[in-house]
Amino acid sequence: MENNREYIISAFTENHPGILFRVASVFLRRKINIESFKVSDSPVRGISLFTIVVEIDESMARVLVQQINRIVGVLKSNYYTAEGRLSQEVALFKVRKAILRGDTFEQISRKHPLRLLQMNGGASRTGNNDGYLVLRKSGYKEEIDALRDELKERGLLMELSRSGSIILHRETVEETMDGIL
Amino acid sequence: MGEKKISGAEALLFSLNAEGVDTLFGYPGGTIIPLYDALYVHADKMRHILTRHEQGAIHAAQGFARASGRTGVCIATSGPGATNLLTGIADAMIDSTPVVCITAQVPVNALGTDFFQEADIISMTSPVTKWNYQVTTAAEIAPAIARAFFLAGTGRPGPVVIDVTKNALVEMLDGFEYEKCKELRCYNDHPVVDTDALERAVELLNGAERPLIIFGQGIKLSGAEKQLRELSERGNIPMASTVLGLSAVPSDHPNFVGMVGMHGNVAPNRMTQQADVILAVGMRFSDRVTGKIGEYARQARLIHVDIDASELGRIITPEIAILGDAAEALAAMKRTIEARDRAAWFATAAEQHAIEYREVISKDLKPTKERVTMGEVIDGVARATGGDAIVVTDVGQHQMEAARYSRFARTRSLITSGGLGTMGYGLPAAIGAKIALPNRQVVLFCGDGGLQMTIQELGTILEWKVGVKIVLLNNSFLGMVRQWQQLFFERRYSSTPMTNPDFQKIADAYEMPHRRVERREDLAPAIEEMLSTPGAYFLEVKVDEEDCVFPMIPGGAALNDIMFNESL
Numbered sequence: 001m002e003n004n005r006e007y008i009i010s011a012f013t014e015n016h017p018g019i020l021f022r023v024a025s026v027f028l029r030r031k032i033n034i035e036s037f038k039v040s041d042s043p044v045r046g047i048s049l050f051t052i053v054v055e056i057d058e059s060m061a062r063v064l065v066q067q068i069n070r071i072v073g074v075l076k077s078n079y080y081t082a083e084g085r086l087s088q089e090v091a092l093f094k095v096r097k098a099i100l101r102g103d104t105f106e107q108i109s110r111k112h113p114l115r116l117l118q119m120n121g122g123a124s125r126t127g128n129n130d131g132y133l134v135l136r137k138s139g140y141k142e143e144i145d146a147l148r149d150e151l152k153e154r155g156l157l158m159e160l161s162r163s164g165s166i167i168l169h170r171e172t173v174e175e176t177m178d179g180i181l
Numbered sequence: 182m183g184e185k186k187i188s189g190a191e192a193l194l195f196s197l198n199a200e201g202v203d204t205l206f207g208y209p210g211g212t213i214i215p216l217y218d219a220l221y222v223h224a225d226k227m228r229h230i231l232t233r234h235e236q237g238a239i240h241a242a243q244g245f246a247r248a249s250g251r252t253g254v255c256i257a258t259s260g261p262g263a264t265n266l267l268t269g270i271a272d273a274m275i276d277s278t279p280v281v282c283i284t285a286q287v288p289v290n291a292l293g294t295d296f297f298q299e300a301d302i303i304s305m306t307s308p309v310t311k312w313n314y315q316v317t318t319a320a321e322i323a324p325a326i327a328r329a330f331f332l333a334g335t336g337r338p339g340p341v342v343i344d345v346t347k348n349a350l351v352e353m354l355d356g357f358e359y360e361k362c363k364e365l366r367c368y369n370d371h372p373v374v375d376t377d378a379l380e381r382a383v384e385l386l387n388g389a390e391r392p393l394i395i396f397g398q399g400i401k402l403s404g405a406e407k408q409l410r411e412l413s414e415r416g417n418i419p420m421a422s423t424v425l426g427l428s429a430v431p432s433d434h435p436n437f438v439g440m441v442g443m444h445g446n447v448a449p450n451r452m453t454q455q456a457d458v459i460l461a462v463g464m465r466f467s468d469r470v471t472g473k474i475g476e477y478a479r480q481a482r483l484i485h486v487d488i489d490a491s492e493l494g495r496i497i498t499p500e501i502a503i504l505g506d507a508a509e510a511l512a513a514m515k516r517t518i519e520a521r522d523r524a525a526w527f528a529t530a531a532e533q534h535a536i537e538y539r540e541v542i543s544k545d546l547k548p549t550k551e552r553v554t555m556g557e558v559i560d561g562v563a564r565a566t567g568g569d570a571i572v573v574t575d576v577g578q579h580q581m582e583a584a585r586y587s588r589f590a591r592t593r594s595l596i597t598s599g600g601l602g603t604m605g606y607g608l609p610a611a612i613g614a615k616i617a618l619p620n621r622q623v624v625l626f627c628g629d630g631g632l633q634m635t636i637q638e639l640g641t642i643l644e645w646k647v648g649v650k651i652v653l654l655n656n657s658f659l660g661m662v663r664q665w666q667q668l669f670f671e672r673r674y675s676s677t678p679m680t681n682p683d684f685q686k687i688a689d690a691y692e693m694p695h696r697r698v699e700r701r702e703d704l705a706p707a708i709e710e711m712l713s714t715p716g717a718y719f720l721e722v723k724v725d726e727e728d729c730v731f732p733m734i735p736g737g738a739a740l741n742d743i744m745f746n747e748s749l
Contacts (some may be wrong), residue, residue, distance in 0.1 A: 070490070
């Protein structure tokens with residue numbers, strides 16, 4: 001337990017029904033709580049990429065990856081530590097418009113490079129009359145956390161939705177799955 | 182096959198035929214009627230053994246597979262039919278048994294509506310199957326069956342569930358074509374053995390003073406019996422077996438030193454602790470084998486051969502991990518293995534065996550007390566059959582005694598629920614084994630507890646005249662649990678005494694020749710009568726209520742901590 005740290009587990013799989021269930025079961029069986037779990041297309045048609053973040057130690061990461069690799073339908077699973085990986089998140093922040101003055105917004109956006117999403121089919125910031133704005137921030141998990149904390153502190157945060165870690169692998173899919181595809 | 186229209190159910194039967202299947206174990210129900218209708222029409226193509234419960238069907242399929250090496254097949258209807266298979270599926274998963282289970286499912290447009298007899302069997306079986314798949318159109322049936330057999334039988338074998346919605350069974354197809362599945366990009370059935378690792382492994386063995394081979398069921402699954410024997414003989418290396426590995430090597434082979442584990446032989450357990458190099462093949466370091474893991478084989482440099490990559494380093498990290506087929510790996514190692522004089526090492530085995538004989542075996546096989554022991558019965562059967570029978574067991578004390586005192590001349594001759602420890606496994610598994618290999622003598626050892634979990638399968642024996650010899654070792658207790666209560670819970674026999682029926686009357690009701698033995702002098706003649714009587718036979722032996730299985734390494738203890746009797 002004391003050697004627990006954040007590990008990113010990736011898996012390239014066939015895009016078939018049931019594989020998500022089996023991958024998730026590997027964690028459930030050992031009562032490992034999942035911090036984030038993302039499945040999406042890979043660059044190769046018909047192959048999905050799982051990106052799962054868990055707090056575990058390395059021996060557990062190894063066992064989990066072995067068990068995931070054992071699933072029929074999984075082409076290749078690996079584990080990484082977050083360091084030295086291009087691991088990013090995307091988050092959408094719903095922010096109270098009423099109390100967000102222009103200078104405050106400038107301050108925040110200088111400190112946390114972000115993007116203001118245009119709402120209502122291209123309406124401007126001031127043209128949004130729903131009482132909120134939507135900000136988009138991408139970056140490391142810690143950067144998202146920092147913006148969240150800042151907005152919360154200032155009483156601006158209404159809602160937050162984040163993608164979980166998305167990773168750009170150093171190797172190409174083809175390299176990762178050399179001899180498999 | 183031509184242009185004639187066939188139903189999905191017929192396509193399913195023809196697909197099974199194409200995989201060489203001629204026997205199914207199963208139980209009908211509402212949803213699966215179309216398949217049973219096809220079985221009726223095509224009775225010449227497929228034999229269906231009606232068991233008395235779906236659990237009986239899957240255990241029979243497991244016994245069939247374990248005895249013959251062929252994939253066993255069972256079928257069940259949707260809902261309760263399918264859920265009744267679960268225990269057997271989990272058993273087959275943990276014991277690497279190739280079975281294909283076909284379950285019917287409600288029509289595709291009714292999925293998820295809590296339709297009558299709907300159960301989400303894909304979700305339920307996912308953690309305990311090697312693969313599962315729901316077929317919702319007739320056209321998918323043949324390719325799904327092809328994949329099922331490929332996956333169940335190759336690599337590390339295991340159970341596969343194919344769930345077929347009712348509409349797929351009744352839909353009509355234009356003709357039938359079948360193509361066997363030979364590979365899948367998302368599954369490696371035959372990893373290439375790393376030759377460098379093999380060389381390093383042989384080097385380690387050649388330099389070893391006290392090497393030990395510990396083999397598991399992987400030897401049988403791979404068909405590596407000959408390669409194992411040759412490596413051991415050429416290298417002059419002692420061999421020990423796990424429970425599931427037993428019979429892969431003849432019990433009387435001079436290099437065979439016995440069974441490892443909780444109730445294993447003293448010699449191989451002690452030798453595990455003394456060995457300087459251990460070659461573990463086709464075994465998975467079960468807790469029942471290792472005892473306390475931190476104290477296990479501390480002096481040994483470890484080589485682990487397994488075809489399942491997830492087993493390498495799962496429990497113990499080996500110095501040399503060899504991913505691949507046991508037969509290939511052992512055959513390659515044999516080429517460069519060198520014989521060394523290991524007289525002192527083999528003498529250790531003999532010394533330890535002498536201790537076990539004095540402390541345990543002599544008391545089990547030549548008891549001075551009045552009651553017959555389980556060991557005497559098993560030894561008696563082993564002598565009378567010359568070790569040629571297929572021994573099937575249920576789970577508990579009799580199972581461990583059967584593993585300890587049976588003798589095996591041929592491979593695949595012990596069929597027992599190892600990993601899951603499934604009570605009720607024995608009787609249906611014995612039926613499956615006898616149906617697979619009708620010319621072999623099949624002897625089931627079971628207890629009074631386990632027998633009653635699937636006792637209804639006596640009806641299957643009656644209907645199909647299955648010539649299984651049933652040996653009931655009756656102590657009127659759930660004996661193994663009682664043993665733990667005796668040893669570790671100060672004899673508080675909570676819910677372990679059994680009030681039993683008159684088993685002789687039950688055997689009689691099923692028209693089975695039967696006999697009860699209570700006195701030692703009646704045992705040998707009864708065994709003789711059982712074996713010489715054609716067909717099934719029911720032999721009940723009353724054994725002591727409070728006998729224990731020794732030696733024993735208590736759960737969680739190190740292999741060194743062997744108990745020889747109650748007091749130690």
